[in-house]
Amino acid sequence: MNVALESLEQHWLPFTNNREFKREPRLFVRASGMHYWSQTGQKILDGSSGLFTTAAGHCRPEIAKAVGEQLGTLDFTPSFMRGHPGAFALANAVARLTPKDLNRVFFCNSGSEAVDTAIKIAFAYHLARKEGQRTYLVSRERAYHGVNMGGTALSGMVKNREAFGAVMPGVLHLRHTLLPENRLSRGMGARGVELADDLQRFVQLVGEKRIAAVFVEPIAGSTGVLVPPRGYLERIREICDRYGILLVFDEVICGFGRTGAPFAAESFGVTPDLITMAKALTNGAQPMGAVAVREGIYQTIVDGAPDGATEFFHGYTYSAHPAACAAGLATLKIYETEGLFARGRELSPYFQDAMFGLQDLPAVADVRGFGMLAGVEVKPGTAPGARGAELQAKLFDRGLHVKTTGDVAIIAPAFIASKEDIDEIAAILREAIAAY
């Protein structure tokens, strides 16, 4: 399929160098399994599951069928004061995967909306328990929590903040955990547990009952795969418990098997109070996000409202959209019947070997990874990020789609990947990086 160049002007692409893209467009026109096809007919191996979305591989007919049937039966239900069976079924299916009592599920349409929803749940919860003075939020340097105003305020990536003013007051950032001492550590680094004590210092700075919630990605994904140091998440949990602070795991990338378990909370053995999720919830086939919360949080907010009143003044027209719920149900069924989380877990040592095998290349600055997620960082070129952007284009031209952030290639294959697919990802990366 050929696309006329002038027809590309109207669409303003997100997080993209639009001028370059429009000079040299890279479009996908078709996908299947582990592959995309470009507009020029080139077959491209998908090294990042789309955008960490497509864990079960592309164009799964089961999902397409479920969405088609849903749209033919019930295309839309008002999300306020009305419901449809798929929403309840999906909430139940998600609750079966979440750890412990994180059983109440609020639906939205993206990871960004999940994060902003979680912020509001945290504030509403504390207000309901008469601690509305908890107005501070804590996140981390180098965090990515989406692009809505709350998530932008939590963000720890300078480019995602600097054009947008002060965004939202009252957000404190823990130091990030990317330590040179942990360079080339496979899995969790041995150093850096004490970085969690920043949270204790914030408590001392603003007061014992002033922080509402701490947001962390168990593995900071978009910023280049920052695996937490050993003991770090446990210590954050302990400090949260000590001061009544809610702990939110943003599992928009980590959720649904990426770390070898349904959620990273389970892989790392730390249970948060809320989990935000999106992406692989529907295998990327429909936009959808969700927040899972502990039973007690839901109950506190609901019980805190007067009889007959709406309890939580938040929601989206498309919360629990029937087509998204159908996609989610079909996706979770595929994960279960094909045992895909276990498959990813079993494949991950092979995958990590392949990624860490690139460390001999002189241009490789670091390799980090856990489960089916890895970051290969190249030494910067003329400016930070320049080489990463160039690498991403070179990989595409060699037949590999990989998401890059700055100078880090973020590799996250679908769990249906074969060992040959992993070998091919590694070979194309090697060939492209060896040129530096």
Ligand SMILES: Cc1ncc(COP(=O)(O)O)c(C=O)c1O
């Ligand atoms: C941890 C995390 N939170 C939130 C988001 C935002 O998700 P979305 O792009 O669906 O709004 C992302 C996206 O990559 C993410 O990685």
